[in-house]
Amino acid sequence: MQPAIATPKPTVQNAPTPAVSAAPRKKEQANLVPYLYAAPSLIVMAAIVLYPFLYNIVVSFSNMNLDHFREWNIKGLNNYINVITDAKFFWLLLKTILWTIINVFFHVVIGVFLAILLNKNIKGKNIFRVILILPWAVPQYITALNWRGLFNYEYGSVNLILSNIGIPPVQWLSSEWGTFSACLIANIWLGFPFMMVVALGGLQSIPDALYEAADIDGASWYDKLVNITIPLLKPVMIPAITLGTIWTFNNFNVVWLVSNGGEPSDQTHILVSWVYKVGLNYFRIGYAAAFSMIVFGILLAFGWNFIKKTKATQSIY
Amino acid sequence: MAQVVKNPRDVSTAGKVGIYIVLTLFSLFALFPIVQVFTISLRPSNQLFSTSLEIIPDGATVQNYVSIFTKHPFLKWIFNSLLVSLAVTLVSVGMASTAGYAFSRYKFIGRDSGMILLIATQMFPVTMLLLPLFIMLIKLGIYDSYSGLIVAYTATALPFCIWQMKGFYDTIPRSLEEAARIDGCTELQTFWKVIFPLAQPALVITALFSFMTAWSEYLVAAVLIQDPSLFTLPMGLKAFQSDLEVAWGLYSASAIVVSIPVVFLFVALSRYLVSGLTLGSVKE
Numbered sequence: 001m002q003p004a005i006a007t008p009k010p011t012v013q014n015a016p017t018p019a020v021s022a023a024p025r026k027k028e029q030a031n032l033v034p035y036l037y038a039a040p041s042l043i044v045m046a047a048i049v050l051y052p053f054l055y056n057i058v059v060s061f062s063n064m065n066l067d068h069f070r071e072w073n074i075k076g077l078n079n080y081i082n083v084i085t086d087a088k089f090f091w092l093l094l095k096t097i098l099w100t101i102i103n104v105f106f107h108v109v110i111g112v113f114l115a116i117l118l119n120k121n122i123k124g125k126n127i128f129r130v131i132l133i134l135p136w137a138v139p140q141y142i143t144a145l146n147w148r149g150l151f152n153y154e155y156g157s158v159n160l161i162l163s164n165i166g167i168p169p170v171q172w173l174s175s176e177w178g179t180f181s182a183c184l185i186a187n188i189w190l191g192f193p194f195m196m197v198v199a200l201g202g203l204q205s206i207p208d209a210l211y212e213a214a215d216i217d218g219a220s221w222y223d224k225l226v227n228i229t230i231p232l233l234k235p236v237m238i239p240a241i242t243l244g245t246i247w248t249f250n251n252f253n254v255v256w257l258v259s260n261g262g263e264p265s266d267q268t269h270i271l272v273s274w275v276y277k278v279g280l281n282y283f284r285i286g287y288a289a290a291f292s293m294i295v296f297g298i299l300l301a302f303g304w305n306f307i308k309k310t311k312a313t314q315s316i317y
Numbered sequence: 318m319a320q321v322v323k324n325p326r327d328v329s330t331a332g333k334v335g336i337y338i339v340l341t342l343f344s345l346f347a348l349f350p351i352v353q354v355f356t357i358s359l360r361p362s363n364q365l366f367s368t369s370l371e372i373i374p375d376g377a378t379v380q381n382y383v384s385i386f387t388k389h390p391f392l393k394w395i396f397n398s399l400l401v402s403l404a405v406t407l408v409s410v411g412m413a414s415t416a417g418y419a420f421s422r423y424k425f426i427g428r429d430s431g432m433i434l435l436i437a438t439q440m441f442p443v444t445m446l447l448l449p450l451f452i453m454l455i456k457l458g459i460y461d462s463y464s465g466l467i468v469a470y471t472a473t474a475l476p477f478c479i480w481q482m483k484g485f486y487d488t489i490p491r492s493l494e495e496a497a498r499i500d501g502c503t504e505l506q507t508f509w510k511v512i513f514p515l516a517q518p519a520l521v522i523t524a525l526f527s528f529m530t531a532w533s534e535y536l537v538a539a540v541l542i543q544d545p546s547l548f549t550l551p552m553g554l555k556a557f558q559s560d561l562e563v564a565w566g567l568y569s570a571s572a573i574v575v576s577i578p579v580v581f582l583f584v585a586l587s588r589y590l591v592s593g594l595t596l597g598s599v600k601e
Contacts, residue, residue: 033504034423038431041416041475048472049438052449059449114343117336121326130584131344134351137583139533141551142572145558146350149357149565157353189350197587211325243439252443252536260559275444280540285448292445299440 060289072286079290088274089291093298096249096270099184103248106188108241111195112233116225118196119203129200136193144257147186148173151258176267179259183268187254195240202236203229242306246299252276271295358382358569381570391571393546394553401463401549402531405470409478409527410520412471417482418508422494435476443536446472451540465541466549470534474527481526485519486512522589529579550575 060079064072083089114132118125135143150156151172159169172182206228214224252272259268262277269277275295279288328336352372359377385391420428450469454460489512497507535551542552554575557568 031423031425034419034425034428037415037419037423037508038425041412041479042431044412044468044472045434045438045475048450048468049434049446052446052453053441055449055453056445059452064452110343114340117340119326120328120332120336121324122328122333122336128340128344132340132347133584133587134580135347136587137580138351138576139551139579141533141535142554142576143350145554145568146354146572148558150350150353157349189346193347193587208325212323215323215325246440250440250442257535257555272442272444275442276447279444279448280451285452288444288448292442292448295442296440296445299442300437303436303440 056289056292059286060293062286062289064285064289065283065287075286079287080294082287083291083294089294092269092271092274095180096272099180099255099270100245100248102184103187103191103251104241104244107191107195107244107248108237110188110192111197112199112237114192114196115199115203116229118200132196133193135189136191136197140190140253141257143190144186144254147182147189147254148258148260151182173259174264176264179263179268183255183258186258187248187251190254191244191248195237195244198236198240199233202233205236206232242303245306246303249299250295354569354572357565358573360566381566382574385567385571385574389553389567390545390548391553391574394548394550397463397547398532398550401466401470402528404463404467405474405531406524406528408467409471409474410524413475413478413482413523414513414516414520415508416475416479417484418486418512420479420483421486422491435479438476447537447540454541461542461544461547463547466538469537469541470531471527473534473537474530478523478527481523482516482519485516489515522586525582525586529582532579 058074059072061074061076062072063075063078118129118132150158153159153169153171153173156172158172163169170178172178210228210232211224214228219227249270250272251270255268255270255273256262256276259273261281262269262273266274266277271291272295275288275291278284278291356372356374358381359379360374361376361378361380419425420432450465451460454465459465493511493515494507497511498504502510533551534549535555538549538552539555542548545556548556550571554568554571557564557571
């Protein structure tokens with residue numbers, strides 16, 4: 001689900017506050033209408049999200065695997081204990097955190113930087129804007145598969161370009177960190193346009209008068225960046241960064257497709273791609289279900305704190 | 318310089334040169350993989366493994382484009398993907414347009430927790446739902462069928478669609494509904510005849526978004542579909558790609574054909590897709 005943005009509402013200045021003014025009139029009779037409207041969605045979400053979620057919880061306490069697919073029984077906390085006593089789990093957690101931080105850092109820095117440039121009065125900026133959005137526009141699986149081809153040792157353009165400028169070719173896809181770097185490069189390529197578009201929107205809402213006043217006071221570009229641009233971009237960027245962090249932490253497509261399912265020999269994984277492999281390729285289903293719960297728990301704790309601190313979603317109420 | 322108040326968005330000539338250089342470098346970075354795929358798609362089959370970096374290769378040919386349509390089930394994949402994507406679009410627009418209205422206009426039990434649940438779905442790791450879904454569909458016997466895929470995609474697209482619609486309804490003044498009620502419309506008529514037609518711009522965006530979600534999805538399809546005659550485009554392309562030795566050119570040609578329509582849609586829409594984040598401040 002790539003460009004989905006779980007956002008606060010796109011409100012105009014004088015939008016009516018939802019659900020307040022209508023409430024008194026409709027309170028008199030127990031109103032079934034909203035349930036009627038919401039029912040189809042609620043039913044689908046219950047069937048495809050809530051039920052599997054609960055099922056996943058049950059399975060996570062069981063010994064379900066390929067040998068016990070139909071006759072499985074509840075085994076208590078075994079799977080959870082197995083996950084958190086496995087050194088691999090902590091190694092992958094560390095790697096996933098590293099993956100997330102590096103990606104989000106570059107997405108935001110490149111995105112904001114380009115947005116600042118595109119916000120200047122220069123000719124042809126619309127053409128640049130369109131070109132720079134392209135990485136986000138191409139379907140993600142195609143991007144990932146393309147990059148795998150580009151990192152091919154012998155025929156991939158990345159190495160061809162490197163050798164043209166006198167750098168020896170790199171064995172991208174046959175070592176743990178080589179593949180990890182390849183995934184990183186692919187995902188940085190893929191993710192900066194989103195931050196750029198968000199930042200551009202934010203920049204356009206900063207009044208020019210602030211910069212004019214700063215110019216009169218003789219402020220340097222650095223002063224203006226630190227004292228005007230960054231603080232005023234913050235409210236727009238923080239929800240975007242929260243979402244970006246969650247998406248990157250859970251980014252299965254790029255890691256899986258660039259490394260072709262964790263090659264070489266399952267060394268290139270982040271948490272989500274490893275759970276997928278364990279669950280849907282090795283069919284250690286109970287174990288994978290417990291693993292998923294733990295990953296979800298980590299993200300929920302992060303997301304909850306972040307949302308609370310930044311009030312990123314306050315406007316949904 | 319400090320005496321005259323200049324437009325803060327103007328830059329000096331030297332600054333402009335710098336900006337153009339940086340923007341050009343990043344544009345090359347953005348275009349490079351895309352151009353590369355285009356180049357490979359034009360290579361004749363005996364030169365797939367060329368170490369040349371030319372954009373238009375020697376002996377460029379559209380052979381790969383012809384052969385995906387004539388010798389491979391590419392049309393079949395397009396048909397499958399269209400079928401699934403259109404079904405998903407219809408279902409999710411229908412559901413989101415009413416659910417968004419409920420969330421926007423009514424206070425009801427479960428409303429707040431409903432909105433939170435929609436956020437929480439964004440935090441699920443892929444396997445969280447895929448694994449149980451996989452087991453359930455096998456047990457229900459609808460494994461390897463489109464119905465499973467359509468329902469799964471709808472559930473993926475719905476949270477965003479509901480948000481989008483709710484946000485739009487929030488901007489429609491309530492006085493319209495009050496006027497309609499005074500004129501004798503029932504609650505349902507008010508929604509169907511007054512508000513729903515007004516929501517068209519949001520419906521279009523929601524529709525395109527759900528279409529693109531389904532059109533570009535690989536993972537769920539890879540788990541739920543095994544039968545090659547049911548393959549959607551992403552699965553077909555992955556099949557080409559895993560056989561790079563013979564099919565690199567075919568893969569590249571298909572990737573170009575599949576991407577062009579969505580890239581156009583996307584570039585046109587990108588502003589609206591983030592409009593929620595910038596709280597309506599995105600303007601021309």
